[in-house]
Amino acid sequence: MTAEQTTHENSVEATDKLMQRMQSLMRASMDRDREAFLSHFDDNVVYILHTSVRPLEGIEWVGRFVDRYFKEMTDLVWRIDRWASNGNKLLVEGYEEYTERHTGKRVGHPYMGIVEFNDRGLIIAMRDYFEMDGKPLND
Amino acid sequence: MKKLEAIRHLISCWERRDVDALLDCLTEDVEYYWHVGSPPVRGKDTMRKFLQNYSGTYEQLRWEIFNHAERDNLLLVEGHEELLDRKHDRKIQQPFMQAFEFEGNKIGRWRDYYEPENLKPPAAEEAQA
Numbered sequence: 001m002t003a004e005q006t007t008h009e010n011s012v013e014a015t016d017k018l019m020q021r022m023q024s025l026m027r028a029s030m031d032r033d034r035e036a037f038l039s040h041f042d043d044n045v046v047y048i049l050h051t052s053v054r055p056l057e058g059i060e061w062v063g064r065f066v067d068r069y070f071k072e073m074t075d076l077v078w079r080i081d082r083w084a085s086n087g088n089k090l091l092v093e094g095y096e097e098y099t100e101r102h103t104g105k106r107v108g109h110p111y112m113g114i115v116e117f118n119d120r121g122l123i124i125a126m127r128d129y130f131e132m133d134g135k136p137l138n139d
Numbered sequence: 140m141k142k143l144e145a146i147r148h149l150i151s152c153w154e155r156r157d158v159d160a161l162l163d164c165l166t167e168d169v170e171y172y173w174h175v176g177s178p179p180v181r182g183k184d185t186m187r188k189f190l191q192n193y194s195g196t197y198e199q200l201r202w203e204i205f206n207h208a209e210r211d212n213l214l215l216v217e218g219h220e221e222l223l224d225r226k227h228d229r230k231i232q233q234p235f236m237q238a239f240e241f242e243g244n245k246i247g248r249w250r251d252y253y254e255p256e257n258l259k260p261p262a263a264e265e266a267q268a
Binding site: 010015050051052082083084085086089090091092093108110111112113114127129130131132133134135137 | 174175176206207208209210213214215216217234235236237238250252253254255256257
């Protein structure tokens with residue numbers, strides 16, 4: 001798909017609507033509410049959490065991922081600093097930081113991501129871009 | 140000029156290896172974060188040196204944008220680049236996202252997000268080098 005094919009400037013309201021869905025997902029994550037978290041995804045979601053690892057295909061796989069995430073990551077910071085949308089796609093720039101429970105290591109991920117929603121407002125695709133071995137920004 | 144067109148123009152300048160034209164797309168005090176978490180390249184003169192160094196290490200074979208969105212002075216893009224690592228004579232496939240902040244028609248801030256590990260040569264090759 002080329003950029004020309006996707007050109008569509010969203011209204012502020014359309015962008016806000018997608019961003020509200022994303023903020024709802026983030027709240028569920030911070031609350032470690034598995035059911036609420038997964039309710040934001042289509043059953044057939046494909047989540048590429050990092051470009052070097054296998055995509056998570058389907059909501060059950062995403063569920064297994066989030067179980068591990070909630071168990072292993074503590075003192076989570078997850079924020080979106082900048083965002084824009086185009087059609088059903090929300091592109092974001094932000095920062096994630098957490099402590100790995102089993103190592104005690106603090107990890108920081110400045111990141112960008114793209115989230116694609118279907119007509120029901122559910123996430124059908126999500127891709128994140130960051131350095132896996134990232135350091136907290138204040139180090 | 141629309142922001143995406145401005146980036147397409149910047150890409151075409153780079154494809155022609157027209158560094159002066161590329162630098163003309165940037166503000167005088169541009170900040171370029173080639174790696175978010177490391178100090179940025181600041182200003183056109185430093186950017187010129189950065190591009191010289193970059194060109195000595197890599198030849199950028201492709202620079203494509205698949206998705207984009209803009210809001211106010213911000214343009215966010217998702218794309219893919221193919222690089223030739225000159226020293227190790229190998230091609231690197233690099234998916235990426237980028238954030239551009241515009242001041243008028245010029246780019247004032249530019250941040251790249253990707254996996255730097257992809258740029259490292261395979262360990263065996265590095266050990267033999």
